[in-house]
Amino acid sequence: MDDHAPLEGSGIEEPLDLVRLSLDERIYVKLRGDRELRGKLHAYDGHLNMVLGDVEETITVVDVNEETSEEVIRIVKRNCEMLFVRGDGVILSQESEWKNAPRQRINHSCIKNI
Amino acid sequence: PSHAASSIWGSISNSTGKGVELGGGNAGLVHDPVFGVGTFALSHSSPGGSNQPSLAEIEAQLMRTAGTQPPQRRMMSVEEVEATLMNINGGRPIISEAMLAEQEAKNGRLEERRAERQARQAELAKYNGLMTQSDKDFINRIQISQLVTDDPYADDFYCQVYTAIRNRHQQQMGMPGTMVDSGATDRRRGTGRTEQRMQQQVQRIVSDAKRNPKRTNGIDKDLLLLHSSELTVEGALGKIAVNSVLNPRQLLQVSKRGSTNDVSAGDSPKPSSPGPVSTKSHTVLRWIEGVYTYVLALEQKRRQLPQPPRMGEEELGREKIQEWNEEYGVLARKMWDELRITVPIGVVHPHPFIAILNFSKGKKVIPRVLRHLLPEQTLTLLTMLVANFESLNVCKAEVQEDVQGNQEIELFMNTIVPPLLGFVSEAPFRIVVGLLALFIERNNMLWVARSKPGLAFLTLFLSRAEILKQGQGNYPVPDEREIQQWNELYNRLFTQLQTNFSVLFMPKATMPEDVHVWRFLAAMAVGALVEQQHVLVTEVREKVLENVLAAQKSRSPAEAAQRIRNVNLFLHALGLDASQVAVPAAM
Numbered sequence: 001m002d003d004h005a006p007l008e009g010s011g012i013e014e015p016l017d018l019v020r021l022s023l024d025e026r027i028y029v030k031l032r033g034d035r036e037l038r039g040k041l042h043a044y045d046g047h048l049n050m051v052l053g054d055v056e057e058t059i060t061v062v063d064v065n066e067e068t069s070e071e072v073i074r075i076v077k078r079n080c081e082m083l084f085v086r087g088d089g090v091i092l093s094q095e096s097e098w099k100n101a102p103r104q105r106i107n108h109s110c111i112k113n114i
Numbered sequence: 115p116s117h118a119a120s121s122i123w124g125s126i127s128n129s130t131g132k133g134v135e136l137g138g139g140n141a142g143l144v145h146d147p148v149f150g151v152g153t154f155a156l157s158h159s160s161p162g163g164s165n166q167p168s169l170a171e172i173e174a175q176l177m178r179t180a181g182t183q184p185p186q187r188r189m190m191s192v193e194e195v196e197a198t199l200m201n202i203n204g205g206r207p208i209i210s211e212a213m214l215a216e217q218e219a220k221n222g223r224l225e226e227r228r229a230e231r232q233a234r235q236a237e238l239a240k241y242n243g244l245m246t247q248s249d250k251d252f253i254n255r256i257q258i259s260q261l262v263t264d265d266p267y268a269d270d271f272y273c274q275v276y277t278a279i280r281n282r283h284q285q286q287m288g289m290p291g292t293m294v295d296s297g298a299t300d301r302r303r304g305t306g307r308t309e310q311r312m313q314q315q316v317q318r319i320v321s322d323a324k325r326n327p328k329r330t331n332g333i334d335k336d337l338l339l340l341h342s343s344e345l346t347v348e349g350a351l352g353k354i355a356v357n358s359v360l361n362p363r364q365l366l367q368v369s370k371r372g373s374t375n376d377v378s379a380g381d382s383p384k385p386s387s388p389g390p391v392s393t394k395s396h397t398v399l400r401w402i403e404g405v406y407t408y409v410l411a412l413e414q415k416r417r418q419l420p421q422p423p424r425m426g427e428e429e430l431g432r433e434k435i436q437e438w439n440e441e442y443g444v445l446a447r448k449m450w451d452e453l454r455i456t457v458p459i460g461v462v463h464p465h466p467f468i469a470i471l472n473f474s475k476g477k478k479v480i481p482r483v484l485r486h487l488l489p490e491q492t493l494t495l496l497t498m499l500v501a502n503f504e505s506l507n508v509c510k511a512e513v514q515e516d517v518q519g520n521q522e523i524e525l526f527m528n529t530i531v532p533p534l535l536g537f538v539s540e541a542p543f544r545i546v547v548g549l550l551a552l553f554i555e556r557n558n559m560l561w562v563a564r565s566k567p568g569l570a571f572l573t574l575f576l577s578r579a580e581i582l583k584q585g586q587g588n589y590p591v592p593d594e595r596e597i598q599q600w601n602e603l604y605n606r607l608f609t610q611l612q613t614n615f616s617v618l619f620m621p622k623a624t625m626p627e628d629v630h631v632w633r634f635l636a637a638m639a640v641g642a643l644v645e646q647q648h649v650l651v652t653e654v655r656e657k658v659l660e661n662v663l664a665a666q667k668s669r670s671p672a673e674a675a676q677r678i679r680n681v682n683l684f685l686h687a688l689g690l691d692a693s694q695v696a697v698p699a700a701m
Contacts, residue, residue: 021399
């Protein structure tokens with residue numbers, strides 16, 4: 001990544017520099033397949049492969065009832081200590097608040113305001 | 115007697131028994147002088163020397179070995195029976211036909227398996243010996259030469275750091291025989307050394323090839339191709355870019371626009387981002403990333419020290435070292451500027467340097483930064499930090515529920531306090547006085563003292579001053595005027611904190627974690643006048659009693675010992691001890 005590093009000035013020269021700013025911070029990543037991740041960004045590269053720590057994955061599943069053709073939205077959450085994300089599936093990433101507190105806090109509800 | 119005897123026989127052969135045929139011979143009852151009538155059937159005696167003695171022969175042997183035994187058999191002990199049975203066939207094992215058949219079958223299977231294995235090996239070895247050792251070395255050389263790097267920390271960072279961390283852990287655990295070899299693990303020791311040798315070889319080959327492009331053979335030309343990104347071919351005007359494993363062809367050719375150098379002008383206040391969610395300041399984050407870039411560059415520079423000059427090339431060697439020093443200096447200065455420490459106070463709140471320290475990344479980079487700073491710069495850094503201390507986000511009272519905040523405080527204590535502690539421990543008296551004066555002048559002492567980092571710094575300054583006053587530092591004992599200054603400062607601090615000493619303790623009486631408060635009180639007590647000591651004792655008395663009582667009632671001896679230790683930190687500074695504390699019965 002050193003080719004992209006702003007050695008001479010402190011301006012942001014390309015979009016990947018914005019991702020660089022989020023290093024070691026908590027980010028929100030939207031993935032293909034109706035998935036979202038919230039975790040701490042440890043590493044990334046030009047493909048947007050990422051290594052995230054202390055991750056919470058949120059999968060939004062739509063169950064269609066066959067008879068009534070009613071759509072029920074279900075949310076599945078998973079947690080991971082360390083996760084490698086293939087850049088292929090990343091749609092967007094954004095800085096995030098500390099919503100997913102470290103393990104000491106108790107999760108009060110499964111469905112949170114995203 | 116005959117019953118006993120027949121029972122013995124009954125156990126060794128299933129074909130014996132009263133009246134059972136054996137071997138298809140003439141059956142008949144025999145009157146046996148020893149065993150009585152009808153005990154067993156006789157087969158025809160087998161030809162001498164066969165492995166299958168007939169029962170008659172067995173019996174005959176037994177009789178012979180029995181020898182002078184009286185006709186009435188006494189009961190033999192188990193061992194004697196065993197011994198006799200073992201000796202029956204002259205010590206040779208008695209093998210029955212069934213056993214033989216089993217043996218043969220087993221042998222057959224074993225042989226089958228052996229034959230299979232051999233056939234497989236033969237298949238695999240059909241093409242052995244096609245390549246000579248030199249052929250194999252040739253291929254190995256090409257493959258390994260692709261792995262060879264000049265700077266393993268740059269090209270193979272994660273593997274190097276991982277092995278380093280693992281070796282350190284192994285050393286800590288005290289594993290015997292752990293080799294701390296930066297280039298290899300225990301198993302890969304051999305390949306590590308080979309890689310180094312390969313690297314030297316390849317470097318030599320490449321430099322030779324560059325010098326004598328005509329003399330290089332095909333193999334070395336390939337190596338040269340791999341390790342250079344540009345080549346000068348004969349007849350070509352200028353250099354040609356060469357794509358290899360280490361220098362892949364770029365998919366896009368993006369030219370970087372040279373951005374203006376706005377380091378000194380970048381002191382604009384943090385622009386608040388439009389979104390309500392984000393409290394991140396992009397400007398500060400950019401500064402932090404700038405610092406990291408320079409720190410990484412400096413660390414890499416350190417690893418690429420110019421080699422000591424060879425004989426006769428001293429002039430060149432000195433030039434190289436000078437060049438290196440200049441480049442290093444340039445980078446170090448840029449890093450210093452990026453830290454924004456020299457930005458004047460009061461222009462912006464919080465001070466840019468403090469804003470950098472408010473991020474955890476900012477805290478983490480400081481120990482690495484300090485390694486490349488001159489002592490004056492470190493002092494300036496410390497001065498800036500002390501001057502703006504109360505605006506730090508970690509300078510606040512610890513709240514148990516605020517996990518995130520507590521982590522930041524811990525991070526501060528682990529990353530920033532230790533190296534600065536080292537610095538202050540070497541500082542002369544007037545510097546310590548100056549720093550404490552600035553500290554008291556510019557910060558609300560009560561607010562600062564309620565935070566862990568604040569107490570840490572106060573303790574640091576107080577204890578260093580005491581050491582210097584007693585002449586235990588490397589500096590001469592301070593003179594009258596300096597001591598006078600110090601005393602004034604101390605009194606100012608004391609009056610500001612007076613009546614609030616007990617408030618410094620966190621309201622969680624359950625955990626004996628207020629070591630740092632006790633340490634601070636001890637540091638205060640050492641420099642205090644008698645009246646001041648009285649004040650200290652009066653104010654903190656409740657806490658001392660509380661801890662002593664809790665230690666007495668405590669169920670865990672470790673916790674009790676910890677509490678007593680904490681309290682003693684303070685009491686010993688006053689010349690007292692916890693054992694002298696008499697707990698009133700009313701409590």
